[in-house]
Amino acid sequence: MGTHIETEEAGDTGAGRAARRDEAVRAAVEQGLLGEDSPVVGLLDVIGIRESVAELRAAFEAVLAPGTPVLHAFAVKATPLVPVLRLLREEGVGAEVASPGELALARAAGVPSRMTVLDSPAKTPAELREALDLGIAVNADNPQELDRIDSLMRSRAGRSPLGIRVNPQVGGGSIEALSTATATSKFGVALRDEGAREWVVQAYLDRPWLTRLHSHTGSQGVPLALMARGVAETYALAEEINRRAGRRQVDTLDIGGGLPVNFASEETTPTYAQYARLLAEEVPGLADGRYGLVTEFGRSLLAKHGTVVARVEYAKASGGRAVAVTHAGVQVAARTVYAPGSWPLRISAYDAKGRPKEGPVVVQDVAGPACFAGDLLAEGRSMPLLEQGDYAAALDTGAYYFAHHYGYNSLVRPGVYGFGPGGRFAVVRRAQTVEEVVAESGGAQADALTRARWEVP
Ligand SMILES: Cc1ncc(COP(=O)(O)O)c(C=O)c1O
Numbered sequence: 265m266g267t268h269i270e271t272e273e274a275g276d277t278g279a280g281r282a283a284r285r286d287e288a289v290r291a292a293v294e295q296g297l298l299g300e301d302s303p304v305v306g307l308l309d310v311i312g313i314r315e316s317v318a319e320l321r322a323a324f325e326a327v328l329a330p331g332t333p334v335l336h337a338f339a340v341k342a343t344p345l346v347p348v349l350r351l352l353r354e355e356g357v358g359a360e361v362a363s364p365g366e367l368a369l370a371r372a373a374g375v376p377s378r379m380t381v382l383d384s385p386a387k388t389p390a391e392l393r394e395a396l397d398l399g400i401a402v403n404a405d406n407p408q409e410l411d412r413i414d415s416l417m418r419s420r421a422g423r424s425p426l427g428i429r430v431n432p433q434v435g436g437g438s439i440e441a442l443s444t445a446t447a448t449s450k451f452g453v454a455l456r457d458e459g460a461r462e463w464v465v466q467a468y469l470d471r472p473w474l475t476r477l478h479s480h481t482g483s484q485g486v487p488l489a490l491m492a493r494g495v496a497e498t499y500a501l502a503e504e505i506n507r508r509a510g511r512r513q514v515d516t517l518d519i520g521g522g523l524p525v526n527f528a529s530e531e532t533t534p535t536y537a538q539y540a541r542l543l544a545e546e547v548p549g550l551a552d553g554r555y556g557l558v559t560e561f562g563r564s565l566l567a568k569h570g571t572v573v574a575r576v577e578y579a580k581a582s583g584g585r586a587v588a589v590t591h592a593g594v595q596v597a598a599r600t601v602y603a604p605g606s607w608p609l610r611i612s613a614y615d616a617k618g619r620p621k622e623g624p625v626v627v628q629d630v631a632g633p634a635c636f637a638g639d640l641l642a643e644g645r646s647m648p649l650l651e652q653g654d655y656a657a658a659l660d661t662g663a664y665y666f667a668h669h670y671g672y673n674s675l676v677r678p679g680v681y682g683f684g685p686g687g688r689f690a691v692v693r694r695a696q697t698v699e700e701v702v703a704e705s706g707g708a709q710a711d712a713l714t715r716a717r718w719e720v721p
Contacts, residue, residue, distance in 0.1 A: 291687030293618030329553030342562025427476025482522020570662020593632010
């Protein structure tokens, strides 16, 4: 199985994507999207996003029995931007949402309820009510949440497909914070805990309206084989429920997302095709048409299609180390800055005209604008020397990076632009203004603490 993955077709080398990115950086500088007054932007490769969706769809179509109902629901948390969700919607992809904000984004993008799945671990009664009223699929995280759904179902017709999220407890990957199937993960019903499996089965037998079963054995850092094992355990549980129910009560398996992304080179690997084939080999019953399928990929759909590009404000040296001080740091790449070992990013150097930089390789730090020493996008990186006025591009940042602004130092959220062929751009999100930062920071309540009339209890 492992060898199968290693020796079969390699992933997309990404040459086309790299060429489009180079063209976009040059065009962004030429057109003034990037420059002295706009020193950091996020760029999204629209062609690349469409290609990834096509690969996802084709991968599962190739292994599933013809006519199998499939919903690919994009994990909105990966890139919570309405135009991105609309683009994906146009490509036939729905939305997996995990908060009222994400649900609102999906609705603003026009994602229909029947293509939306609600998964958060802390749904309030109001959120559950809204989801059920809208007919959105819900995966109950735990017995208490199922109690709430029980009460809601008593007064509703029940259009929503409903299921339970289980944690197959098959183990974690290399990044503890992103491993959802560990023995003590906070998500879902921990299947191997004493009595848990029987509780799940009985919960289905008692509730004929529970028709889905959900697990997500991700994310980044989790090997494909472990992901497949998580799906296999979930499938086995669905079979057990259906056997005990004497009918096909569970008709849809939601296998979550979690396909890891290669942040080390341009190549797309592992591929959706590799994962889908592995699933079909390891869990053949998943693909024989008896179960509908829901997937919830996030990072693997968007990461490689996003780039943060930042101007080098100053180039200096410290202790003999070259340091490029740029405008991209913790505010656009929080994970990389706080956990560089787990989240290294490739950095490309462009000159002041936005052309790829050539020249001798120099060991240097690529620093961000925030006022703490650890605000580094890359430390001790060997690359052509970044000089004042050049641009540093943090690659593969289309998911969980520039769309996840972190407000340190009240740095504004950068603008995000989609690019298509011929160096043309579309505004996805305007850059935040300093006035908006003031407004969001209590600007209208400046006197709140100095003029407060404190109530004495
Ligand atoms: C339930 C669920 N589904 C899908 C995802 C998306 O994972 P990824 O972006 O790794 O594909 C997550 C990520 O946290 C998740 O918790």
